[in-house]
Each structure stands twice: as structure tokens, then as C-alpha cells.
Amino acid sequence: MEYRELGRTGEKVSTIGMGTWRFGTYRSQNERAEQLKALRSGVELGINLIDTAEIYASGRSEETVGEAVNEIRDKVFIATKVAPGHLHHDDVIRACAASLKRLGTNYIDLYQVHWPDSSVPIKETMGAMEELVKHGSVRYIGVSNFSVRQTEEARQALSTDEIVSNQVEYSLANRYVESEILPYCEREKLTLVAYSPLDRGHIAKSLPEGLLTKYRMTSAQAMLNWVTRNEHVVAIPKASNLSHIEENAESVRTRFKPDEYELISKG
Numbered sequence: 001m002e003y004r005e006l007g008r009t010g011e012k013v014s015t016i017g018m019g020t021w022r023f024g025t026y027r028s029q030n031e032r033a034e035q036l037k038a039l040r041s042g043v044e045l046g047i048n049l050i051d052t053a054e055i056y057a058s059g060r061s062e063e064t065v066g067e068a069v070n071e072i073r074d075k076v077f078i079a080t081k082v083a084p085g086h087l088h089h090d091d092v093i094r095a096c097a098a099s100l101k102r103l104g105t106n107y108i109d110l111y112q113v114h115w116p117d118s119s120v121p122i123k124e125t126m127g128a129m130e131e132l133v134k135h136g137s138v139r140y141i142g143v144s145n146f147s148v149r150q151t152e153e154a155r156q157a158l159s160t161d162e163i164v165s166n167q168v169e170y171s172l173a174n175r176y177v178e179s180e181i182l183p184y185c186e187r188e189k190l191t192l193v194a195y196s197p198l199d200r201g202h203i204a205k206s207l208p209e210g211l212l213t214k215y216r217m218t219s220a221q222a223m224l225n226w227v228t229r230n231e232h233v234v235a236i237p238k239a240s241n242l243s244h245i246e247e248n249a250e251s252v253r254t255r256f257k258p259d260e261y262e263l264i265s266k267g
């Protein structure tokens with residue numbers, strides 16, 4: 001597994017993390033066991049970044065993550081998110097306490113504002129986030145779905161801490177972040193956490209066969225390798241299927257050459 005520095009924190013997170021949207025939703029005990037196994041196997045394969053949110057499966061995603069890692073808490077970097085309806089000061093503090101309880105831990109590694117909400121002053125939200133850091137409940141502060149302007153405002157609203165990451169959609173199929181958000185993250189040394197990096201399971205069908213054969217990669221692996229070709233990007237594919245986790249963990253074992261990335265971009 002390849003690891004990258006989160007923002008300027010000195011903290012290393014795996015280039016390929018694990019997303020957990022819909023984890024905690026299952027039709028059978030078998031499916032539940034599979035989700036726990038997928039997460040634990042991912043960690044065994046070197047993945048340390050696990051992303052969840054208070055709103056995923058109404059909190060059950062956080063519970064599943066908590067259960068999966070309760071004996072290996074020190075090996076994982078848990079990123080979760082406060083919901084947009086909880087951005088007033090007291091709501092942030094309460095939401096964090098509830099997430100900690102569901103996760104079964106006394107600290108969150110990366111606490112992200114899930115979506116911006118212009119009806120709440122960002123200074124109020126960020127003030128609460130800094131209190132959580134001071135208290136030891138949160139280690140680092142991040143945002144999600146923030147534009148460059150909103151990220152700047154959030155950074156200016158902080159007095160002692162920094163915004164270390166912005167989680168946004170990025171995949172071969174959705175490259176809008178390349179115009180402003182990615183160059184900004186590069187310049188300011190923020191990590192871009194790419195969500196839906198496999199285009200929500202719509203695996204590309206027309207990637208150059210020659211390259212896939214040369215590097216013995218599947219199309220899904222090439223998509224993850226491509227989306228993380230910039231050193232400021234990490235990706236959080238969601239995989240509940242164990243063989244997908246294994247495939248994803250192997251996706252950055254080698255790197256394409258710059259002209260080959262260009263070919264994939266066109267593919």
C-alpha cells in the first residue's frame with residue numbers, strides 16, 4: 001500500500017481508503033458479517049483510512065465501523081462527518097459525542113463538515129470544531145463538498161487549527177474538481193479526498209486494453225490508480241465485497257507513466 005501525508009499534518013493515510021456509505025444496512029446476518037470482514041481485511045491489507053458519516057444508514061455505518069475496528073483502533077484513521085443540519089455550535093458538539101459513541105472510540109481522527117450550509121455562520125461551526133480538537137475528541141478538521149471560496153472562508157474562521165482536507169467527488173467520469181479545487185489543494189497542501197472514485201460502480205468499459213494487460217490491472221484498479229495520480233489525492237472507494245477490497249488495495253502497487261495517464265484520461 002502507498003501512504004500519503006494528510007495535508008501538512010505529518011500523518012500518513014493510505015492512498016486507497018475505504019468508504020462505508022450504506023454499511024450497516026443489510027438483509028441478513030451473513031451480509032453484516034461480510035461488511036465487518038471486508039473492513040477488517042482492508043486493514044490487514046494496509047488500508048488505514050476509513051470514511052463514514054453520521055448520516056450514513058442513520059448512524060449504523062459508524063456503528064459498523066466501530067465494531068469492525070474495536071480491537072485495532074490504533075491501526076486505523078477514522079474519518080467521519082457532521083451533517084449539514086448540525087452546524088450550529090451546540091449541534092456540532094452533540095453530533096460529535098453521538099458519533100464517538102457509535103464508533104466506540106474516544107477520538108475521531110478527521111472530523112469533516114459534510115456539506116456547507118450558508119444559513120449558519122462558518123465561524124460558529126469552526127469554533128465548535130476547534131473546541132473539539134482542544135478537548136481531544138477530534139484530531140484534525142476537514143470539509144467536504146466545499147468550493148475554493150468556502151474552503152478559504154472556513155480556513156479564515158479558524159484561529160488555532162487548520163483545514164487539512166476537502167472531500168469531493170472525483171473520478172474519470174467526473175473531473176470538475178480539476179479546474180479549481182484540485183489546483184487549490186496542491187498549492188495550499190490540503191488533501192483532496194476523492195469520493196465516488198469508481199463512479200458509483202460504473203466501471204469504465206473502454207480503458208486501453210494494452211495498458212491493462214501491461215500492468216495486469218482491472219479497469220477498476222486503473223480508475224483508482226488514475227484518480228490518485230496526483231500526490232495530494234487519496235481515494236475512498238466503497239466495497240462491501242471482499243474480492244473488491246483486495247482488488248482496490250492492490251490498485252496502486254505500481255504507477256502508470258505520465259503519457260499513459262493521458263491515454264487513460266481519453267479512454
Ligand code: NAP
Nearest residue numbers: 019020021195196197198199200201237238239240241244
Ligand atoms: P464508489 O466507491 O465510486 O463505487 C462503489 C461501488 O463500486 C459499489 O457498488 C461497489 O460494489 C463497487 N466496487 C467497489 N470496488 C469495486 C471493484 N474493484 N470492481 C468493481 N466494482 C467495485 O461510490 P460511492 O460509494 O458513492 O463512494 C465511495 C465513498 O465515498 C462512500 O462510501 C462514502 O464514504 C463517500 N461519499 C462521500 C460523499 C460526500 O458527500 N462526502 C458522497 C458520496 C460518497 P460492492 O459494494 O459490491 O463491493
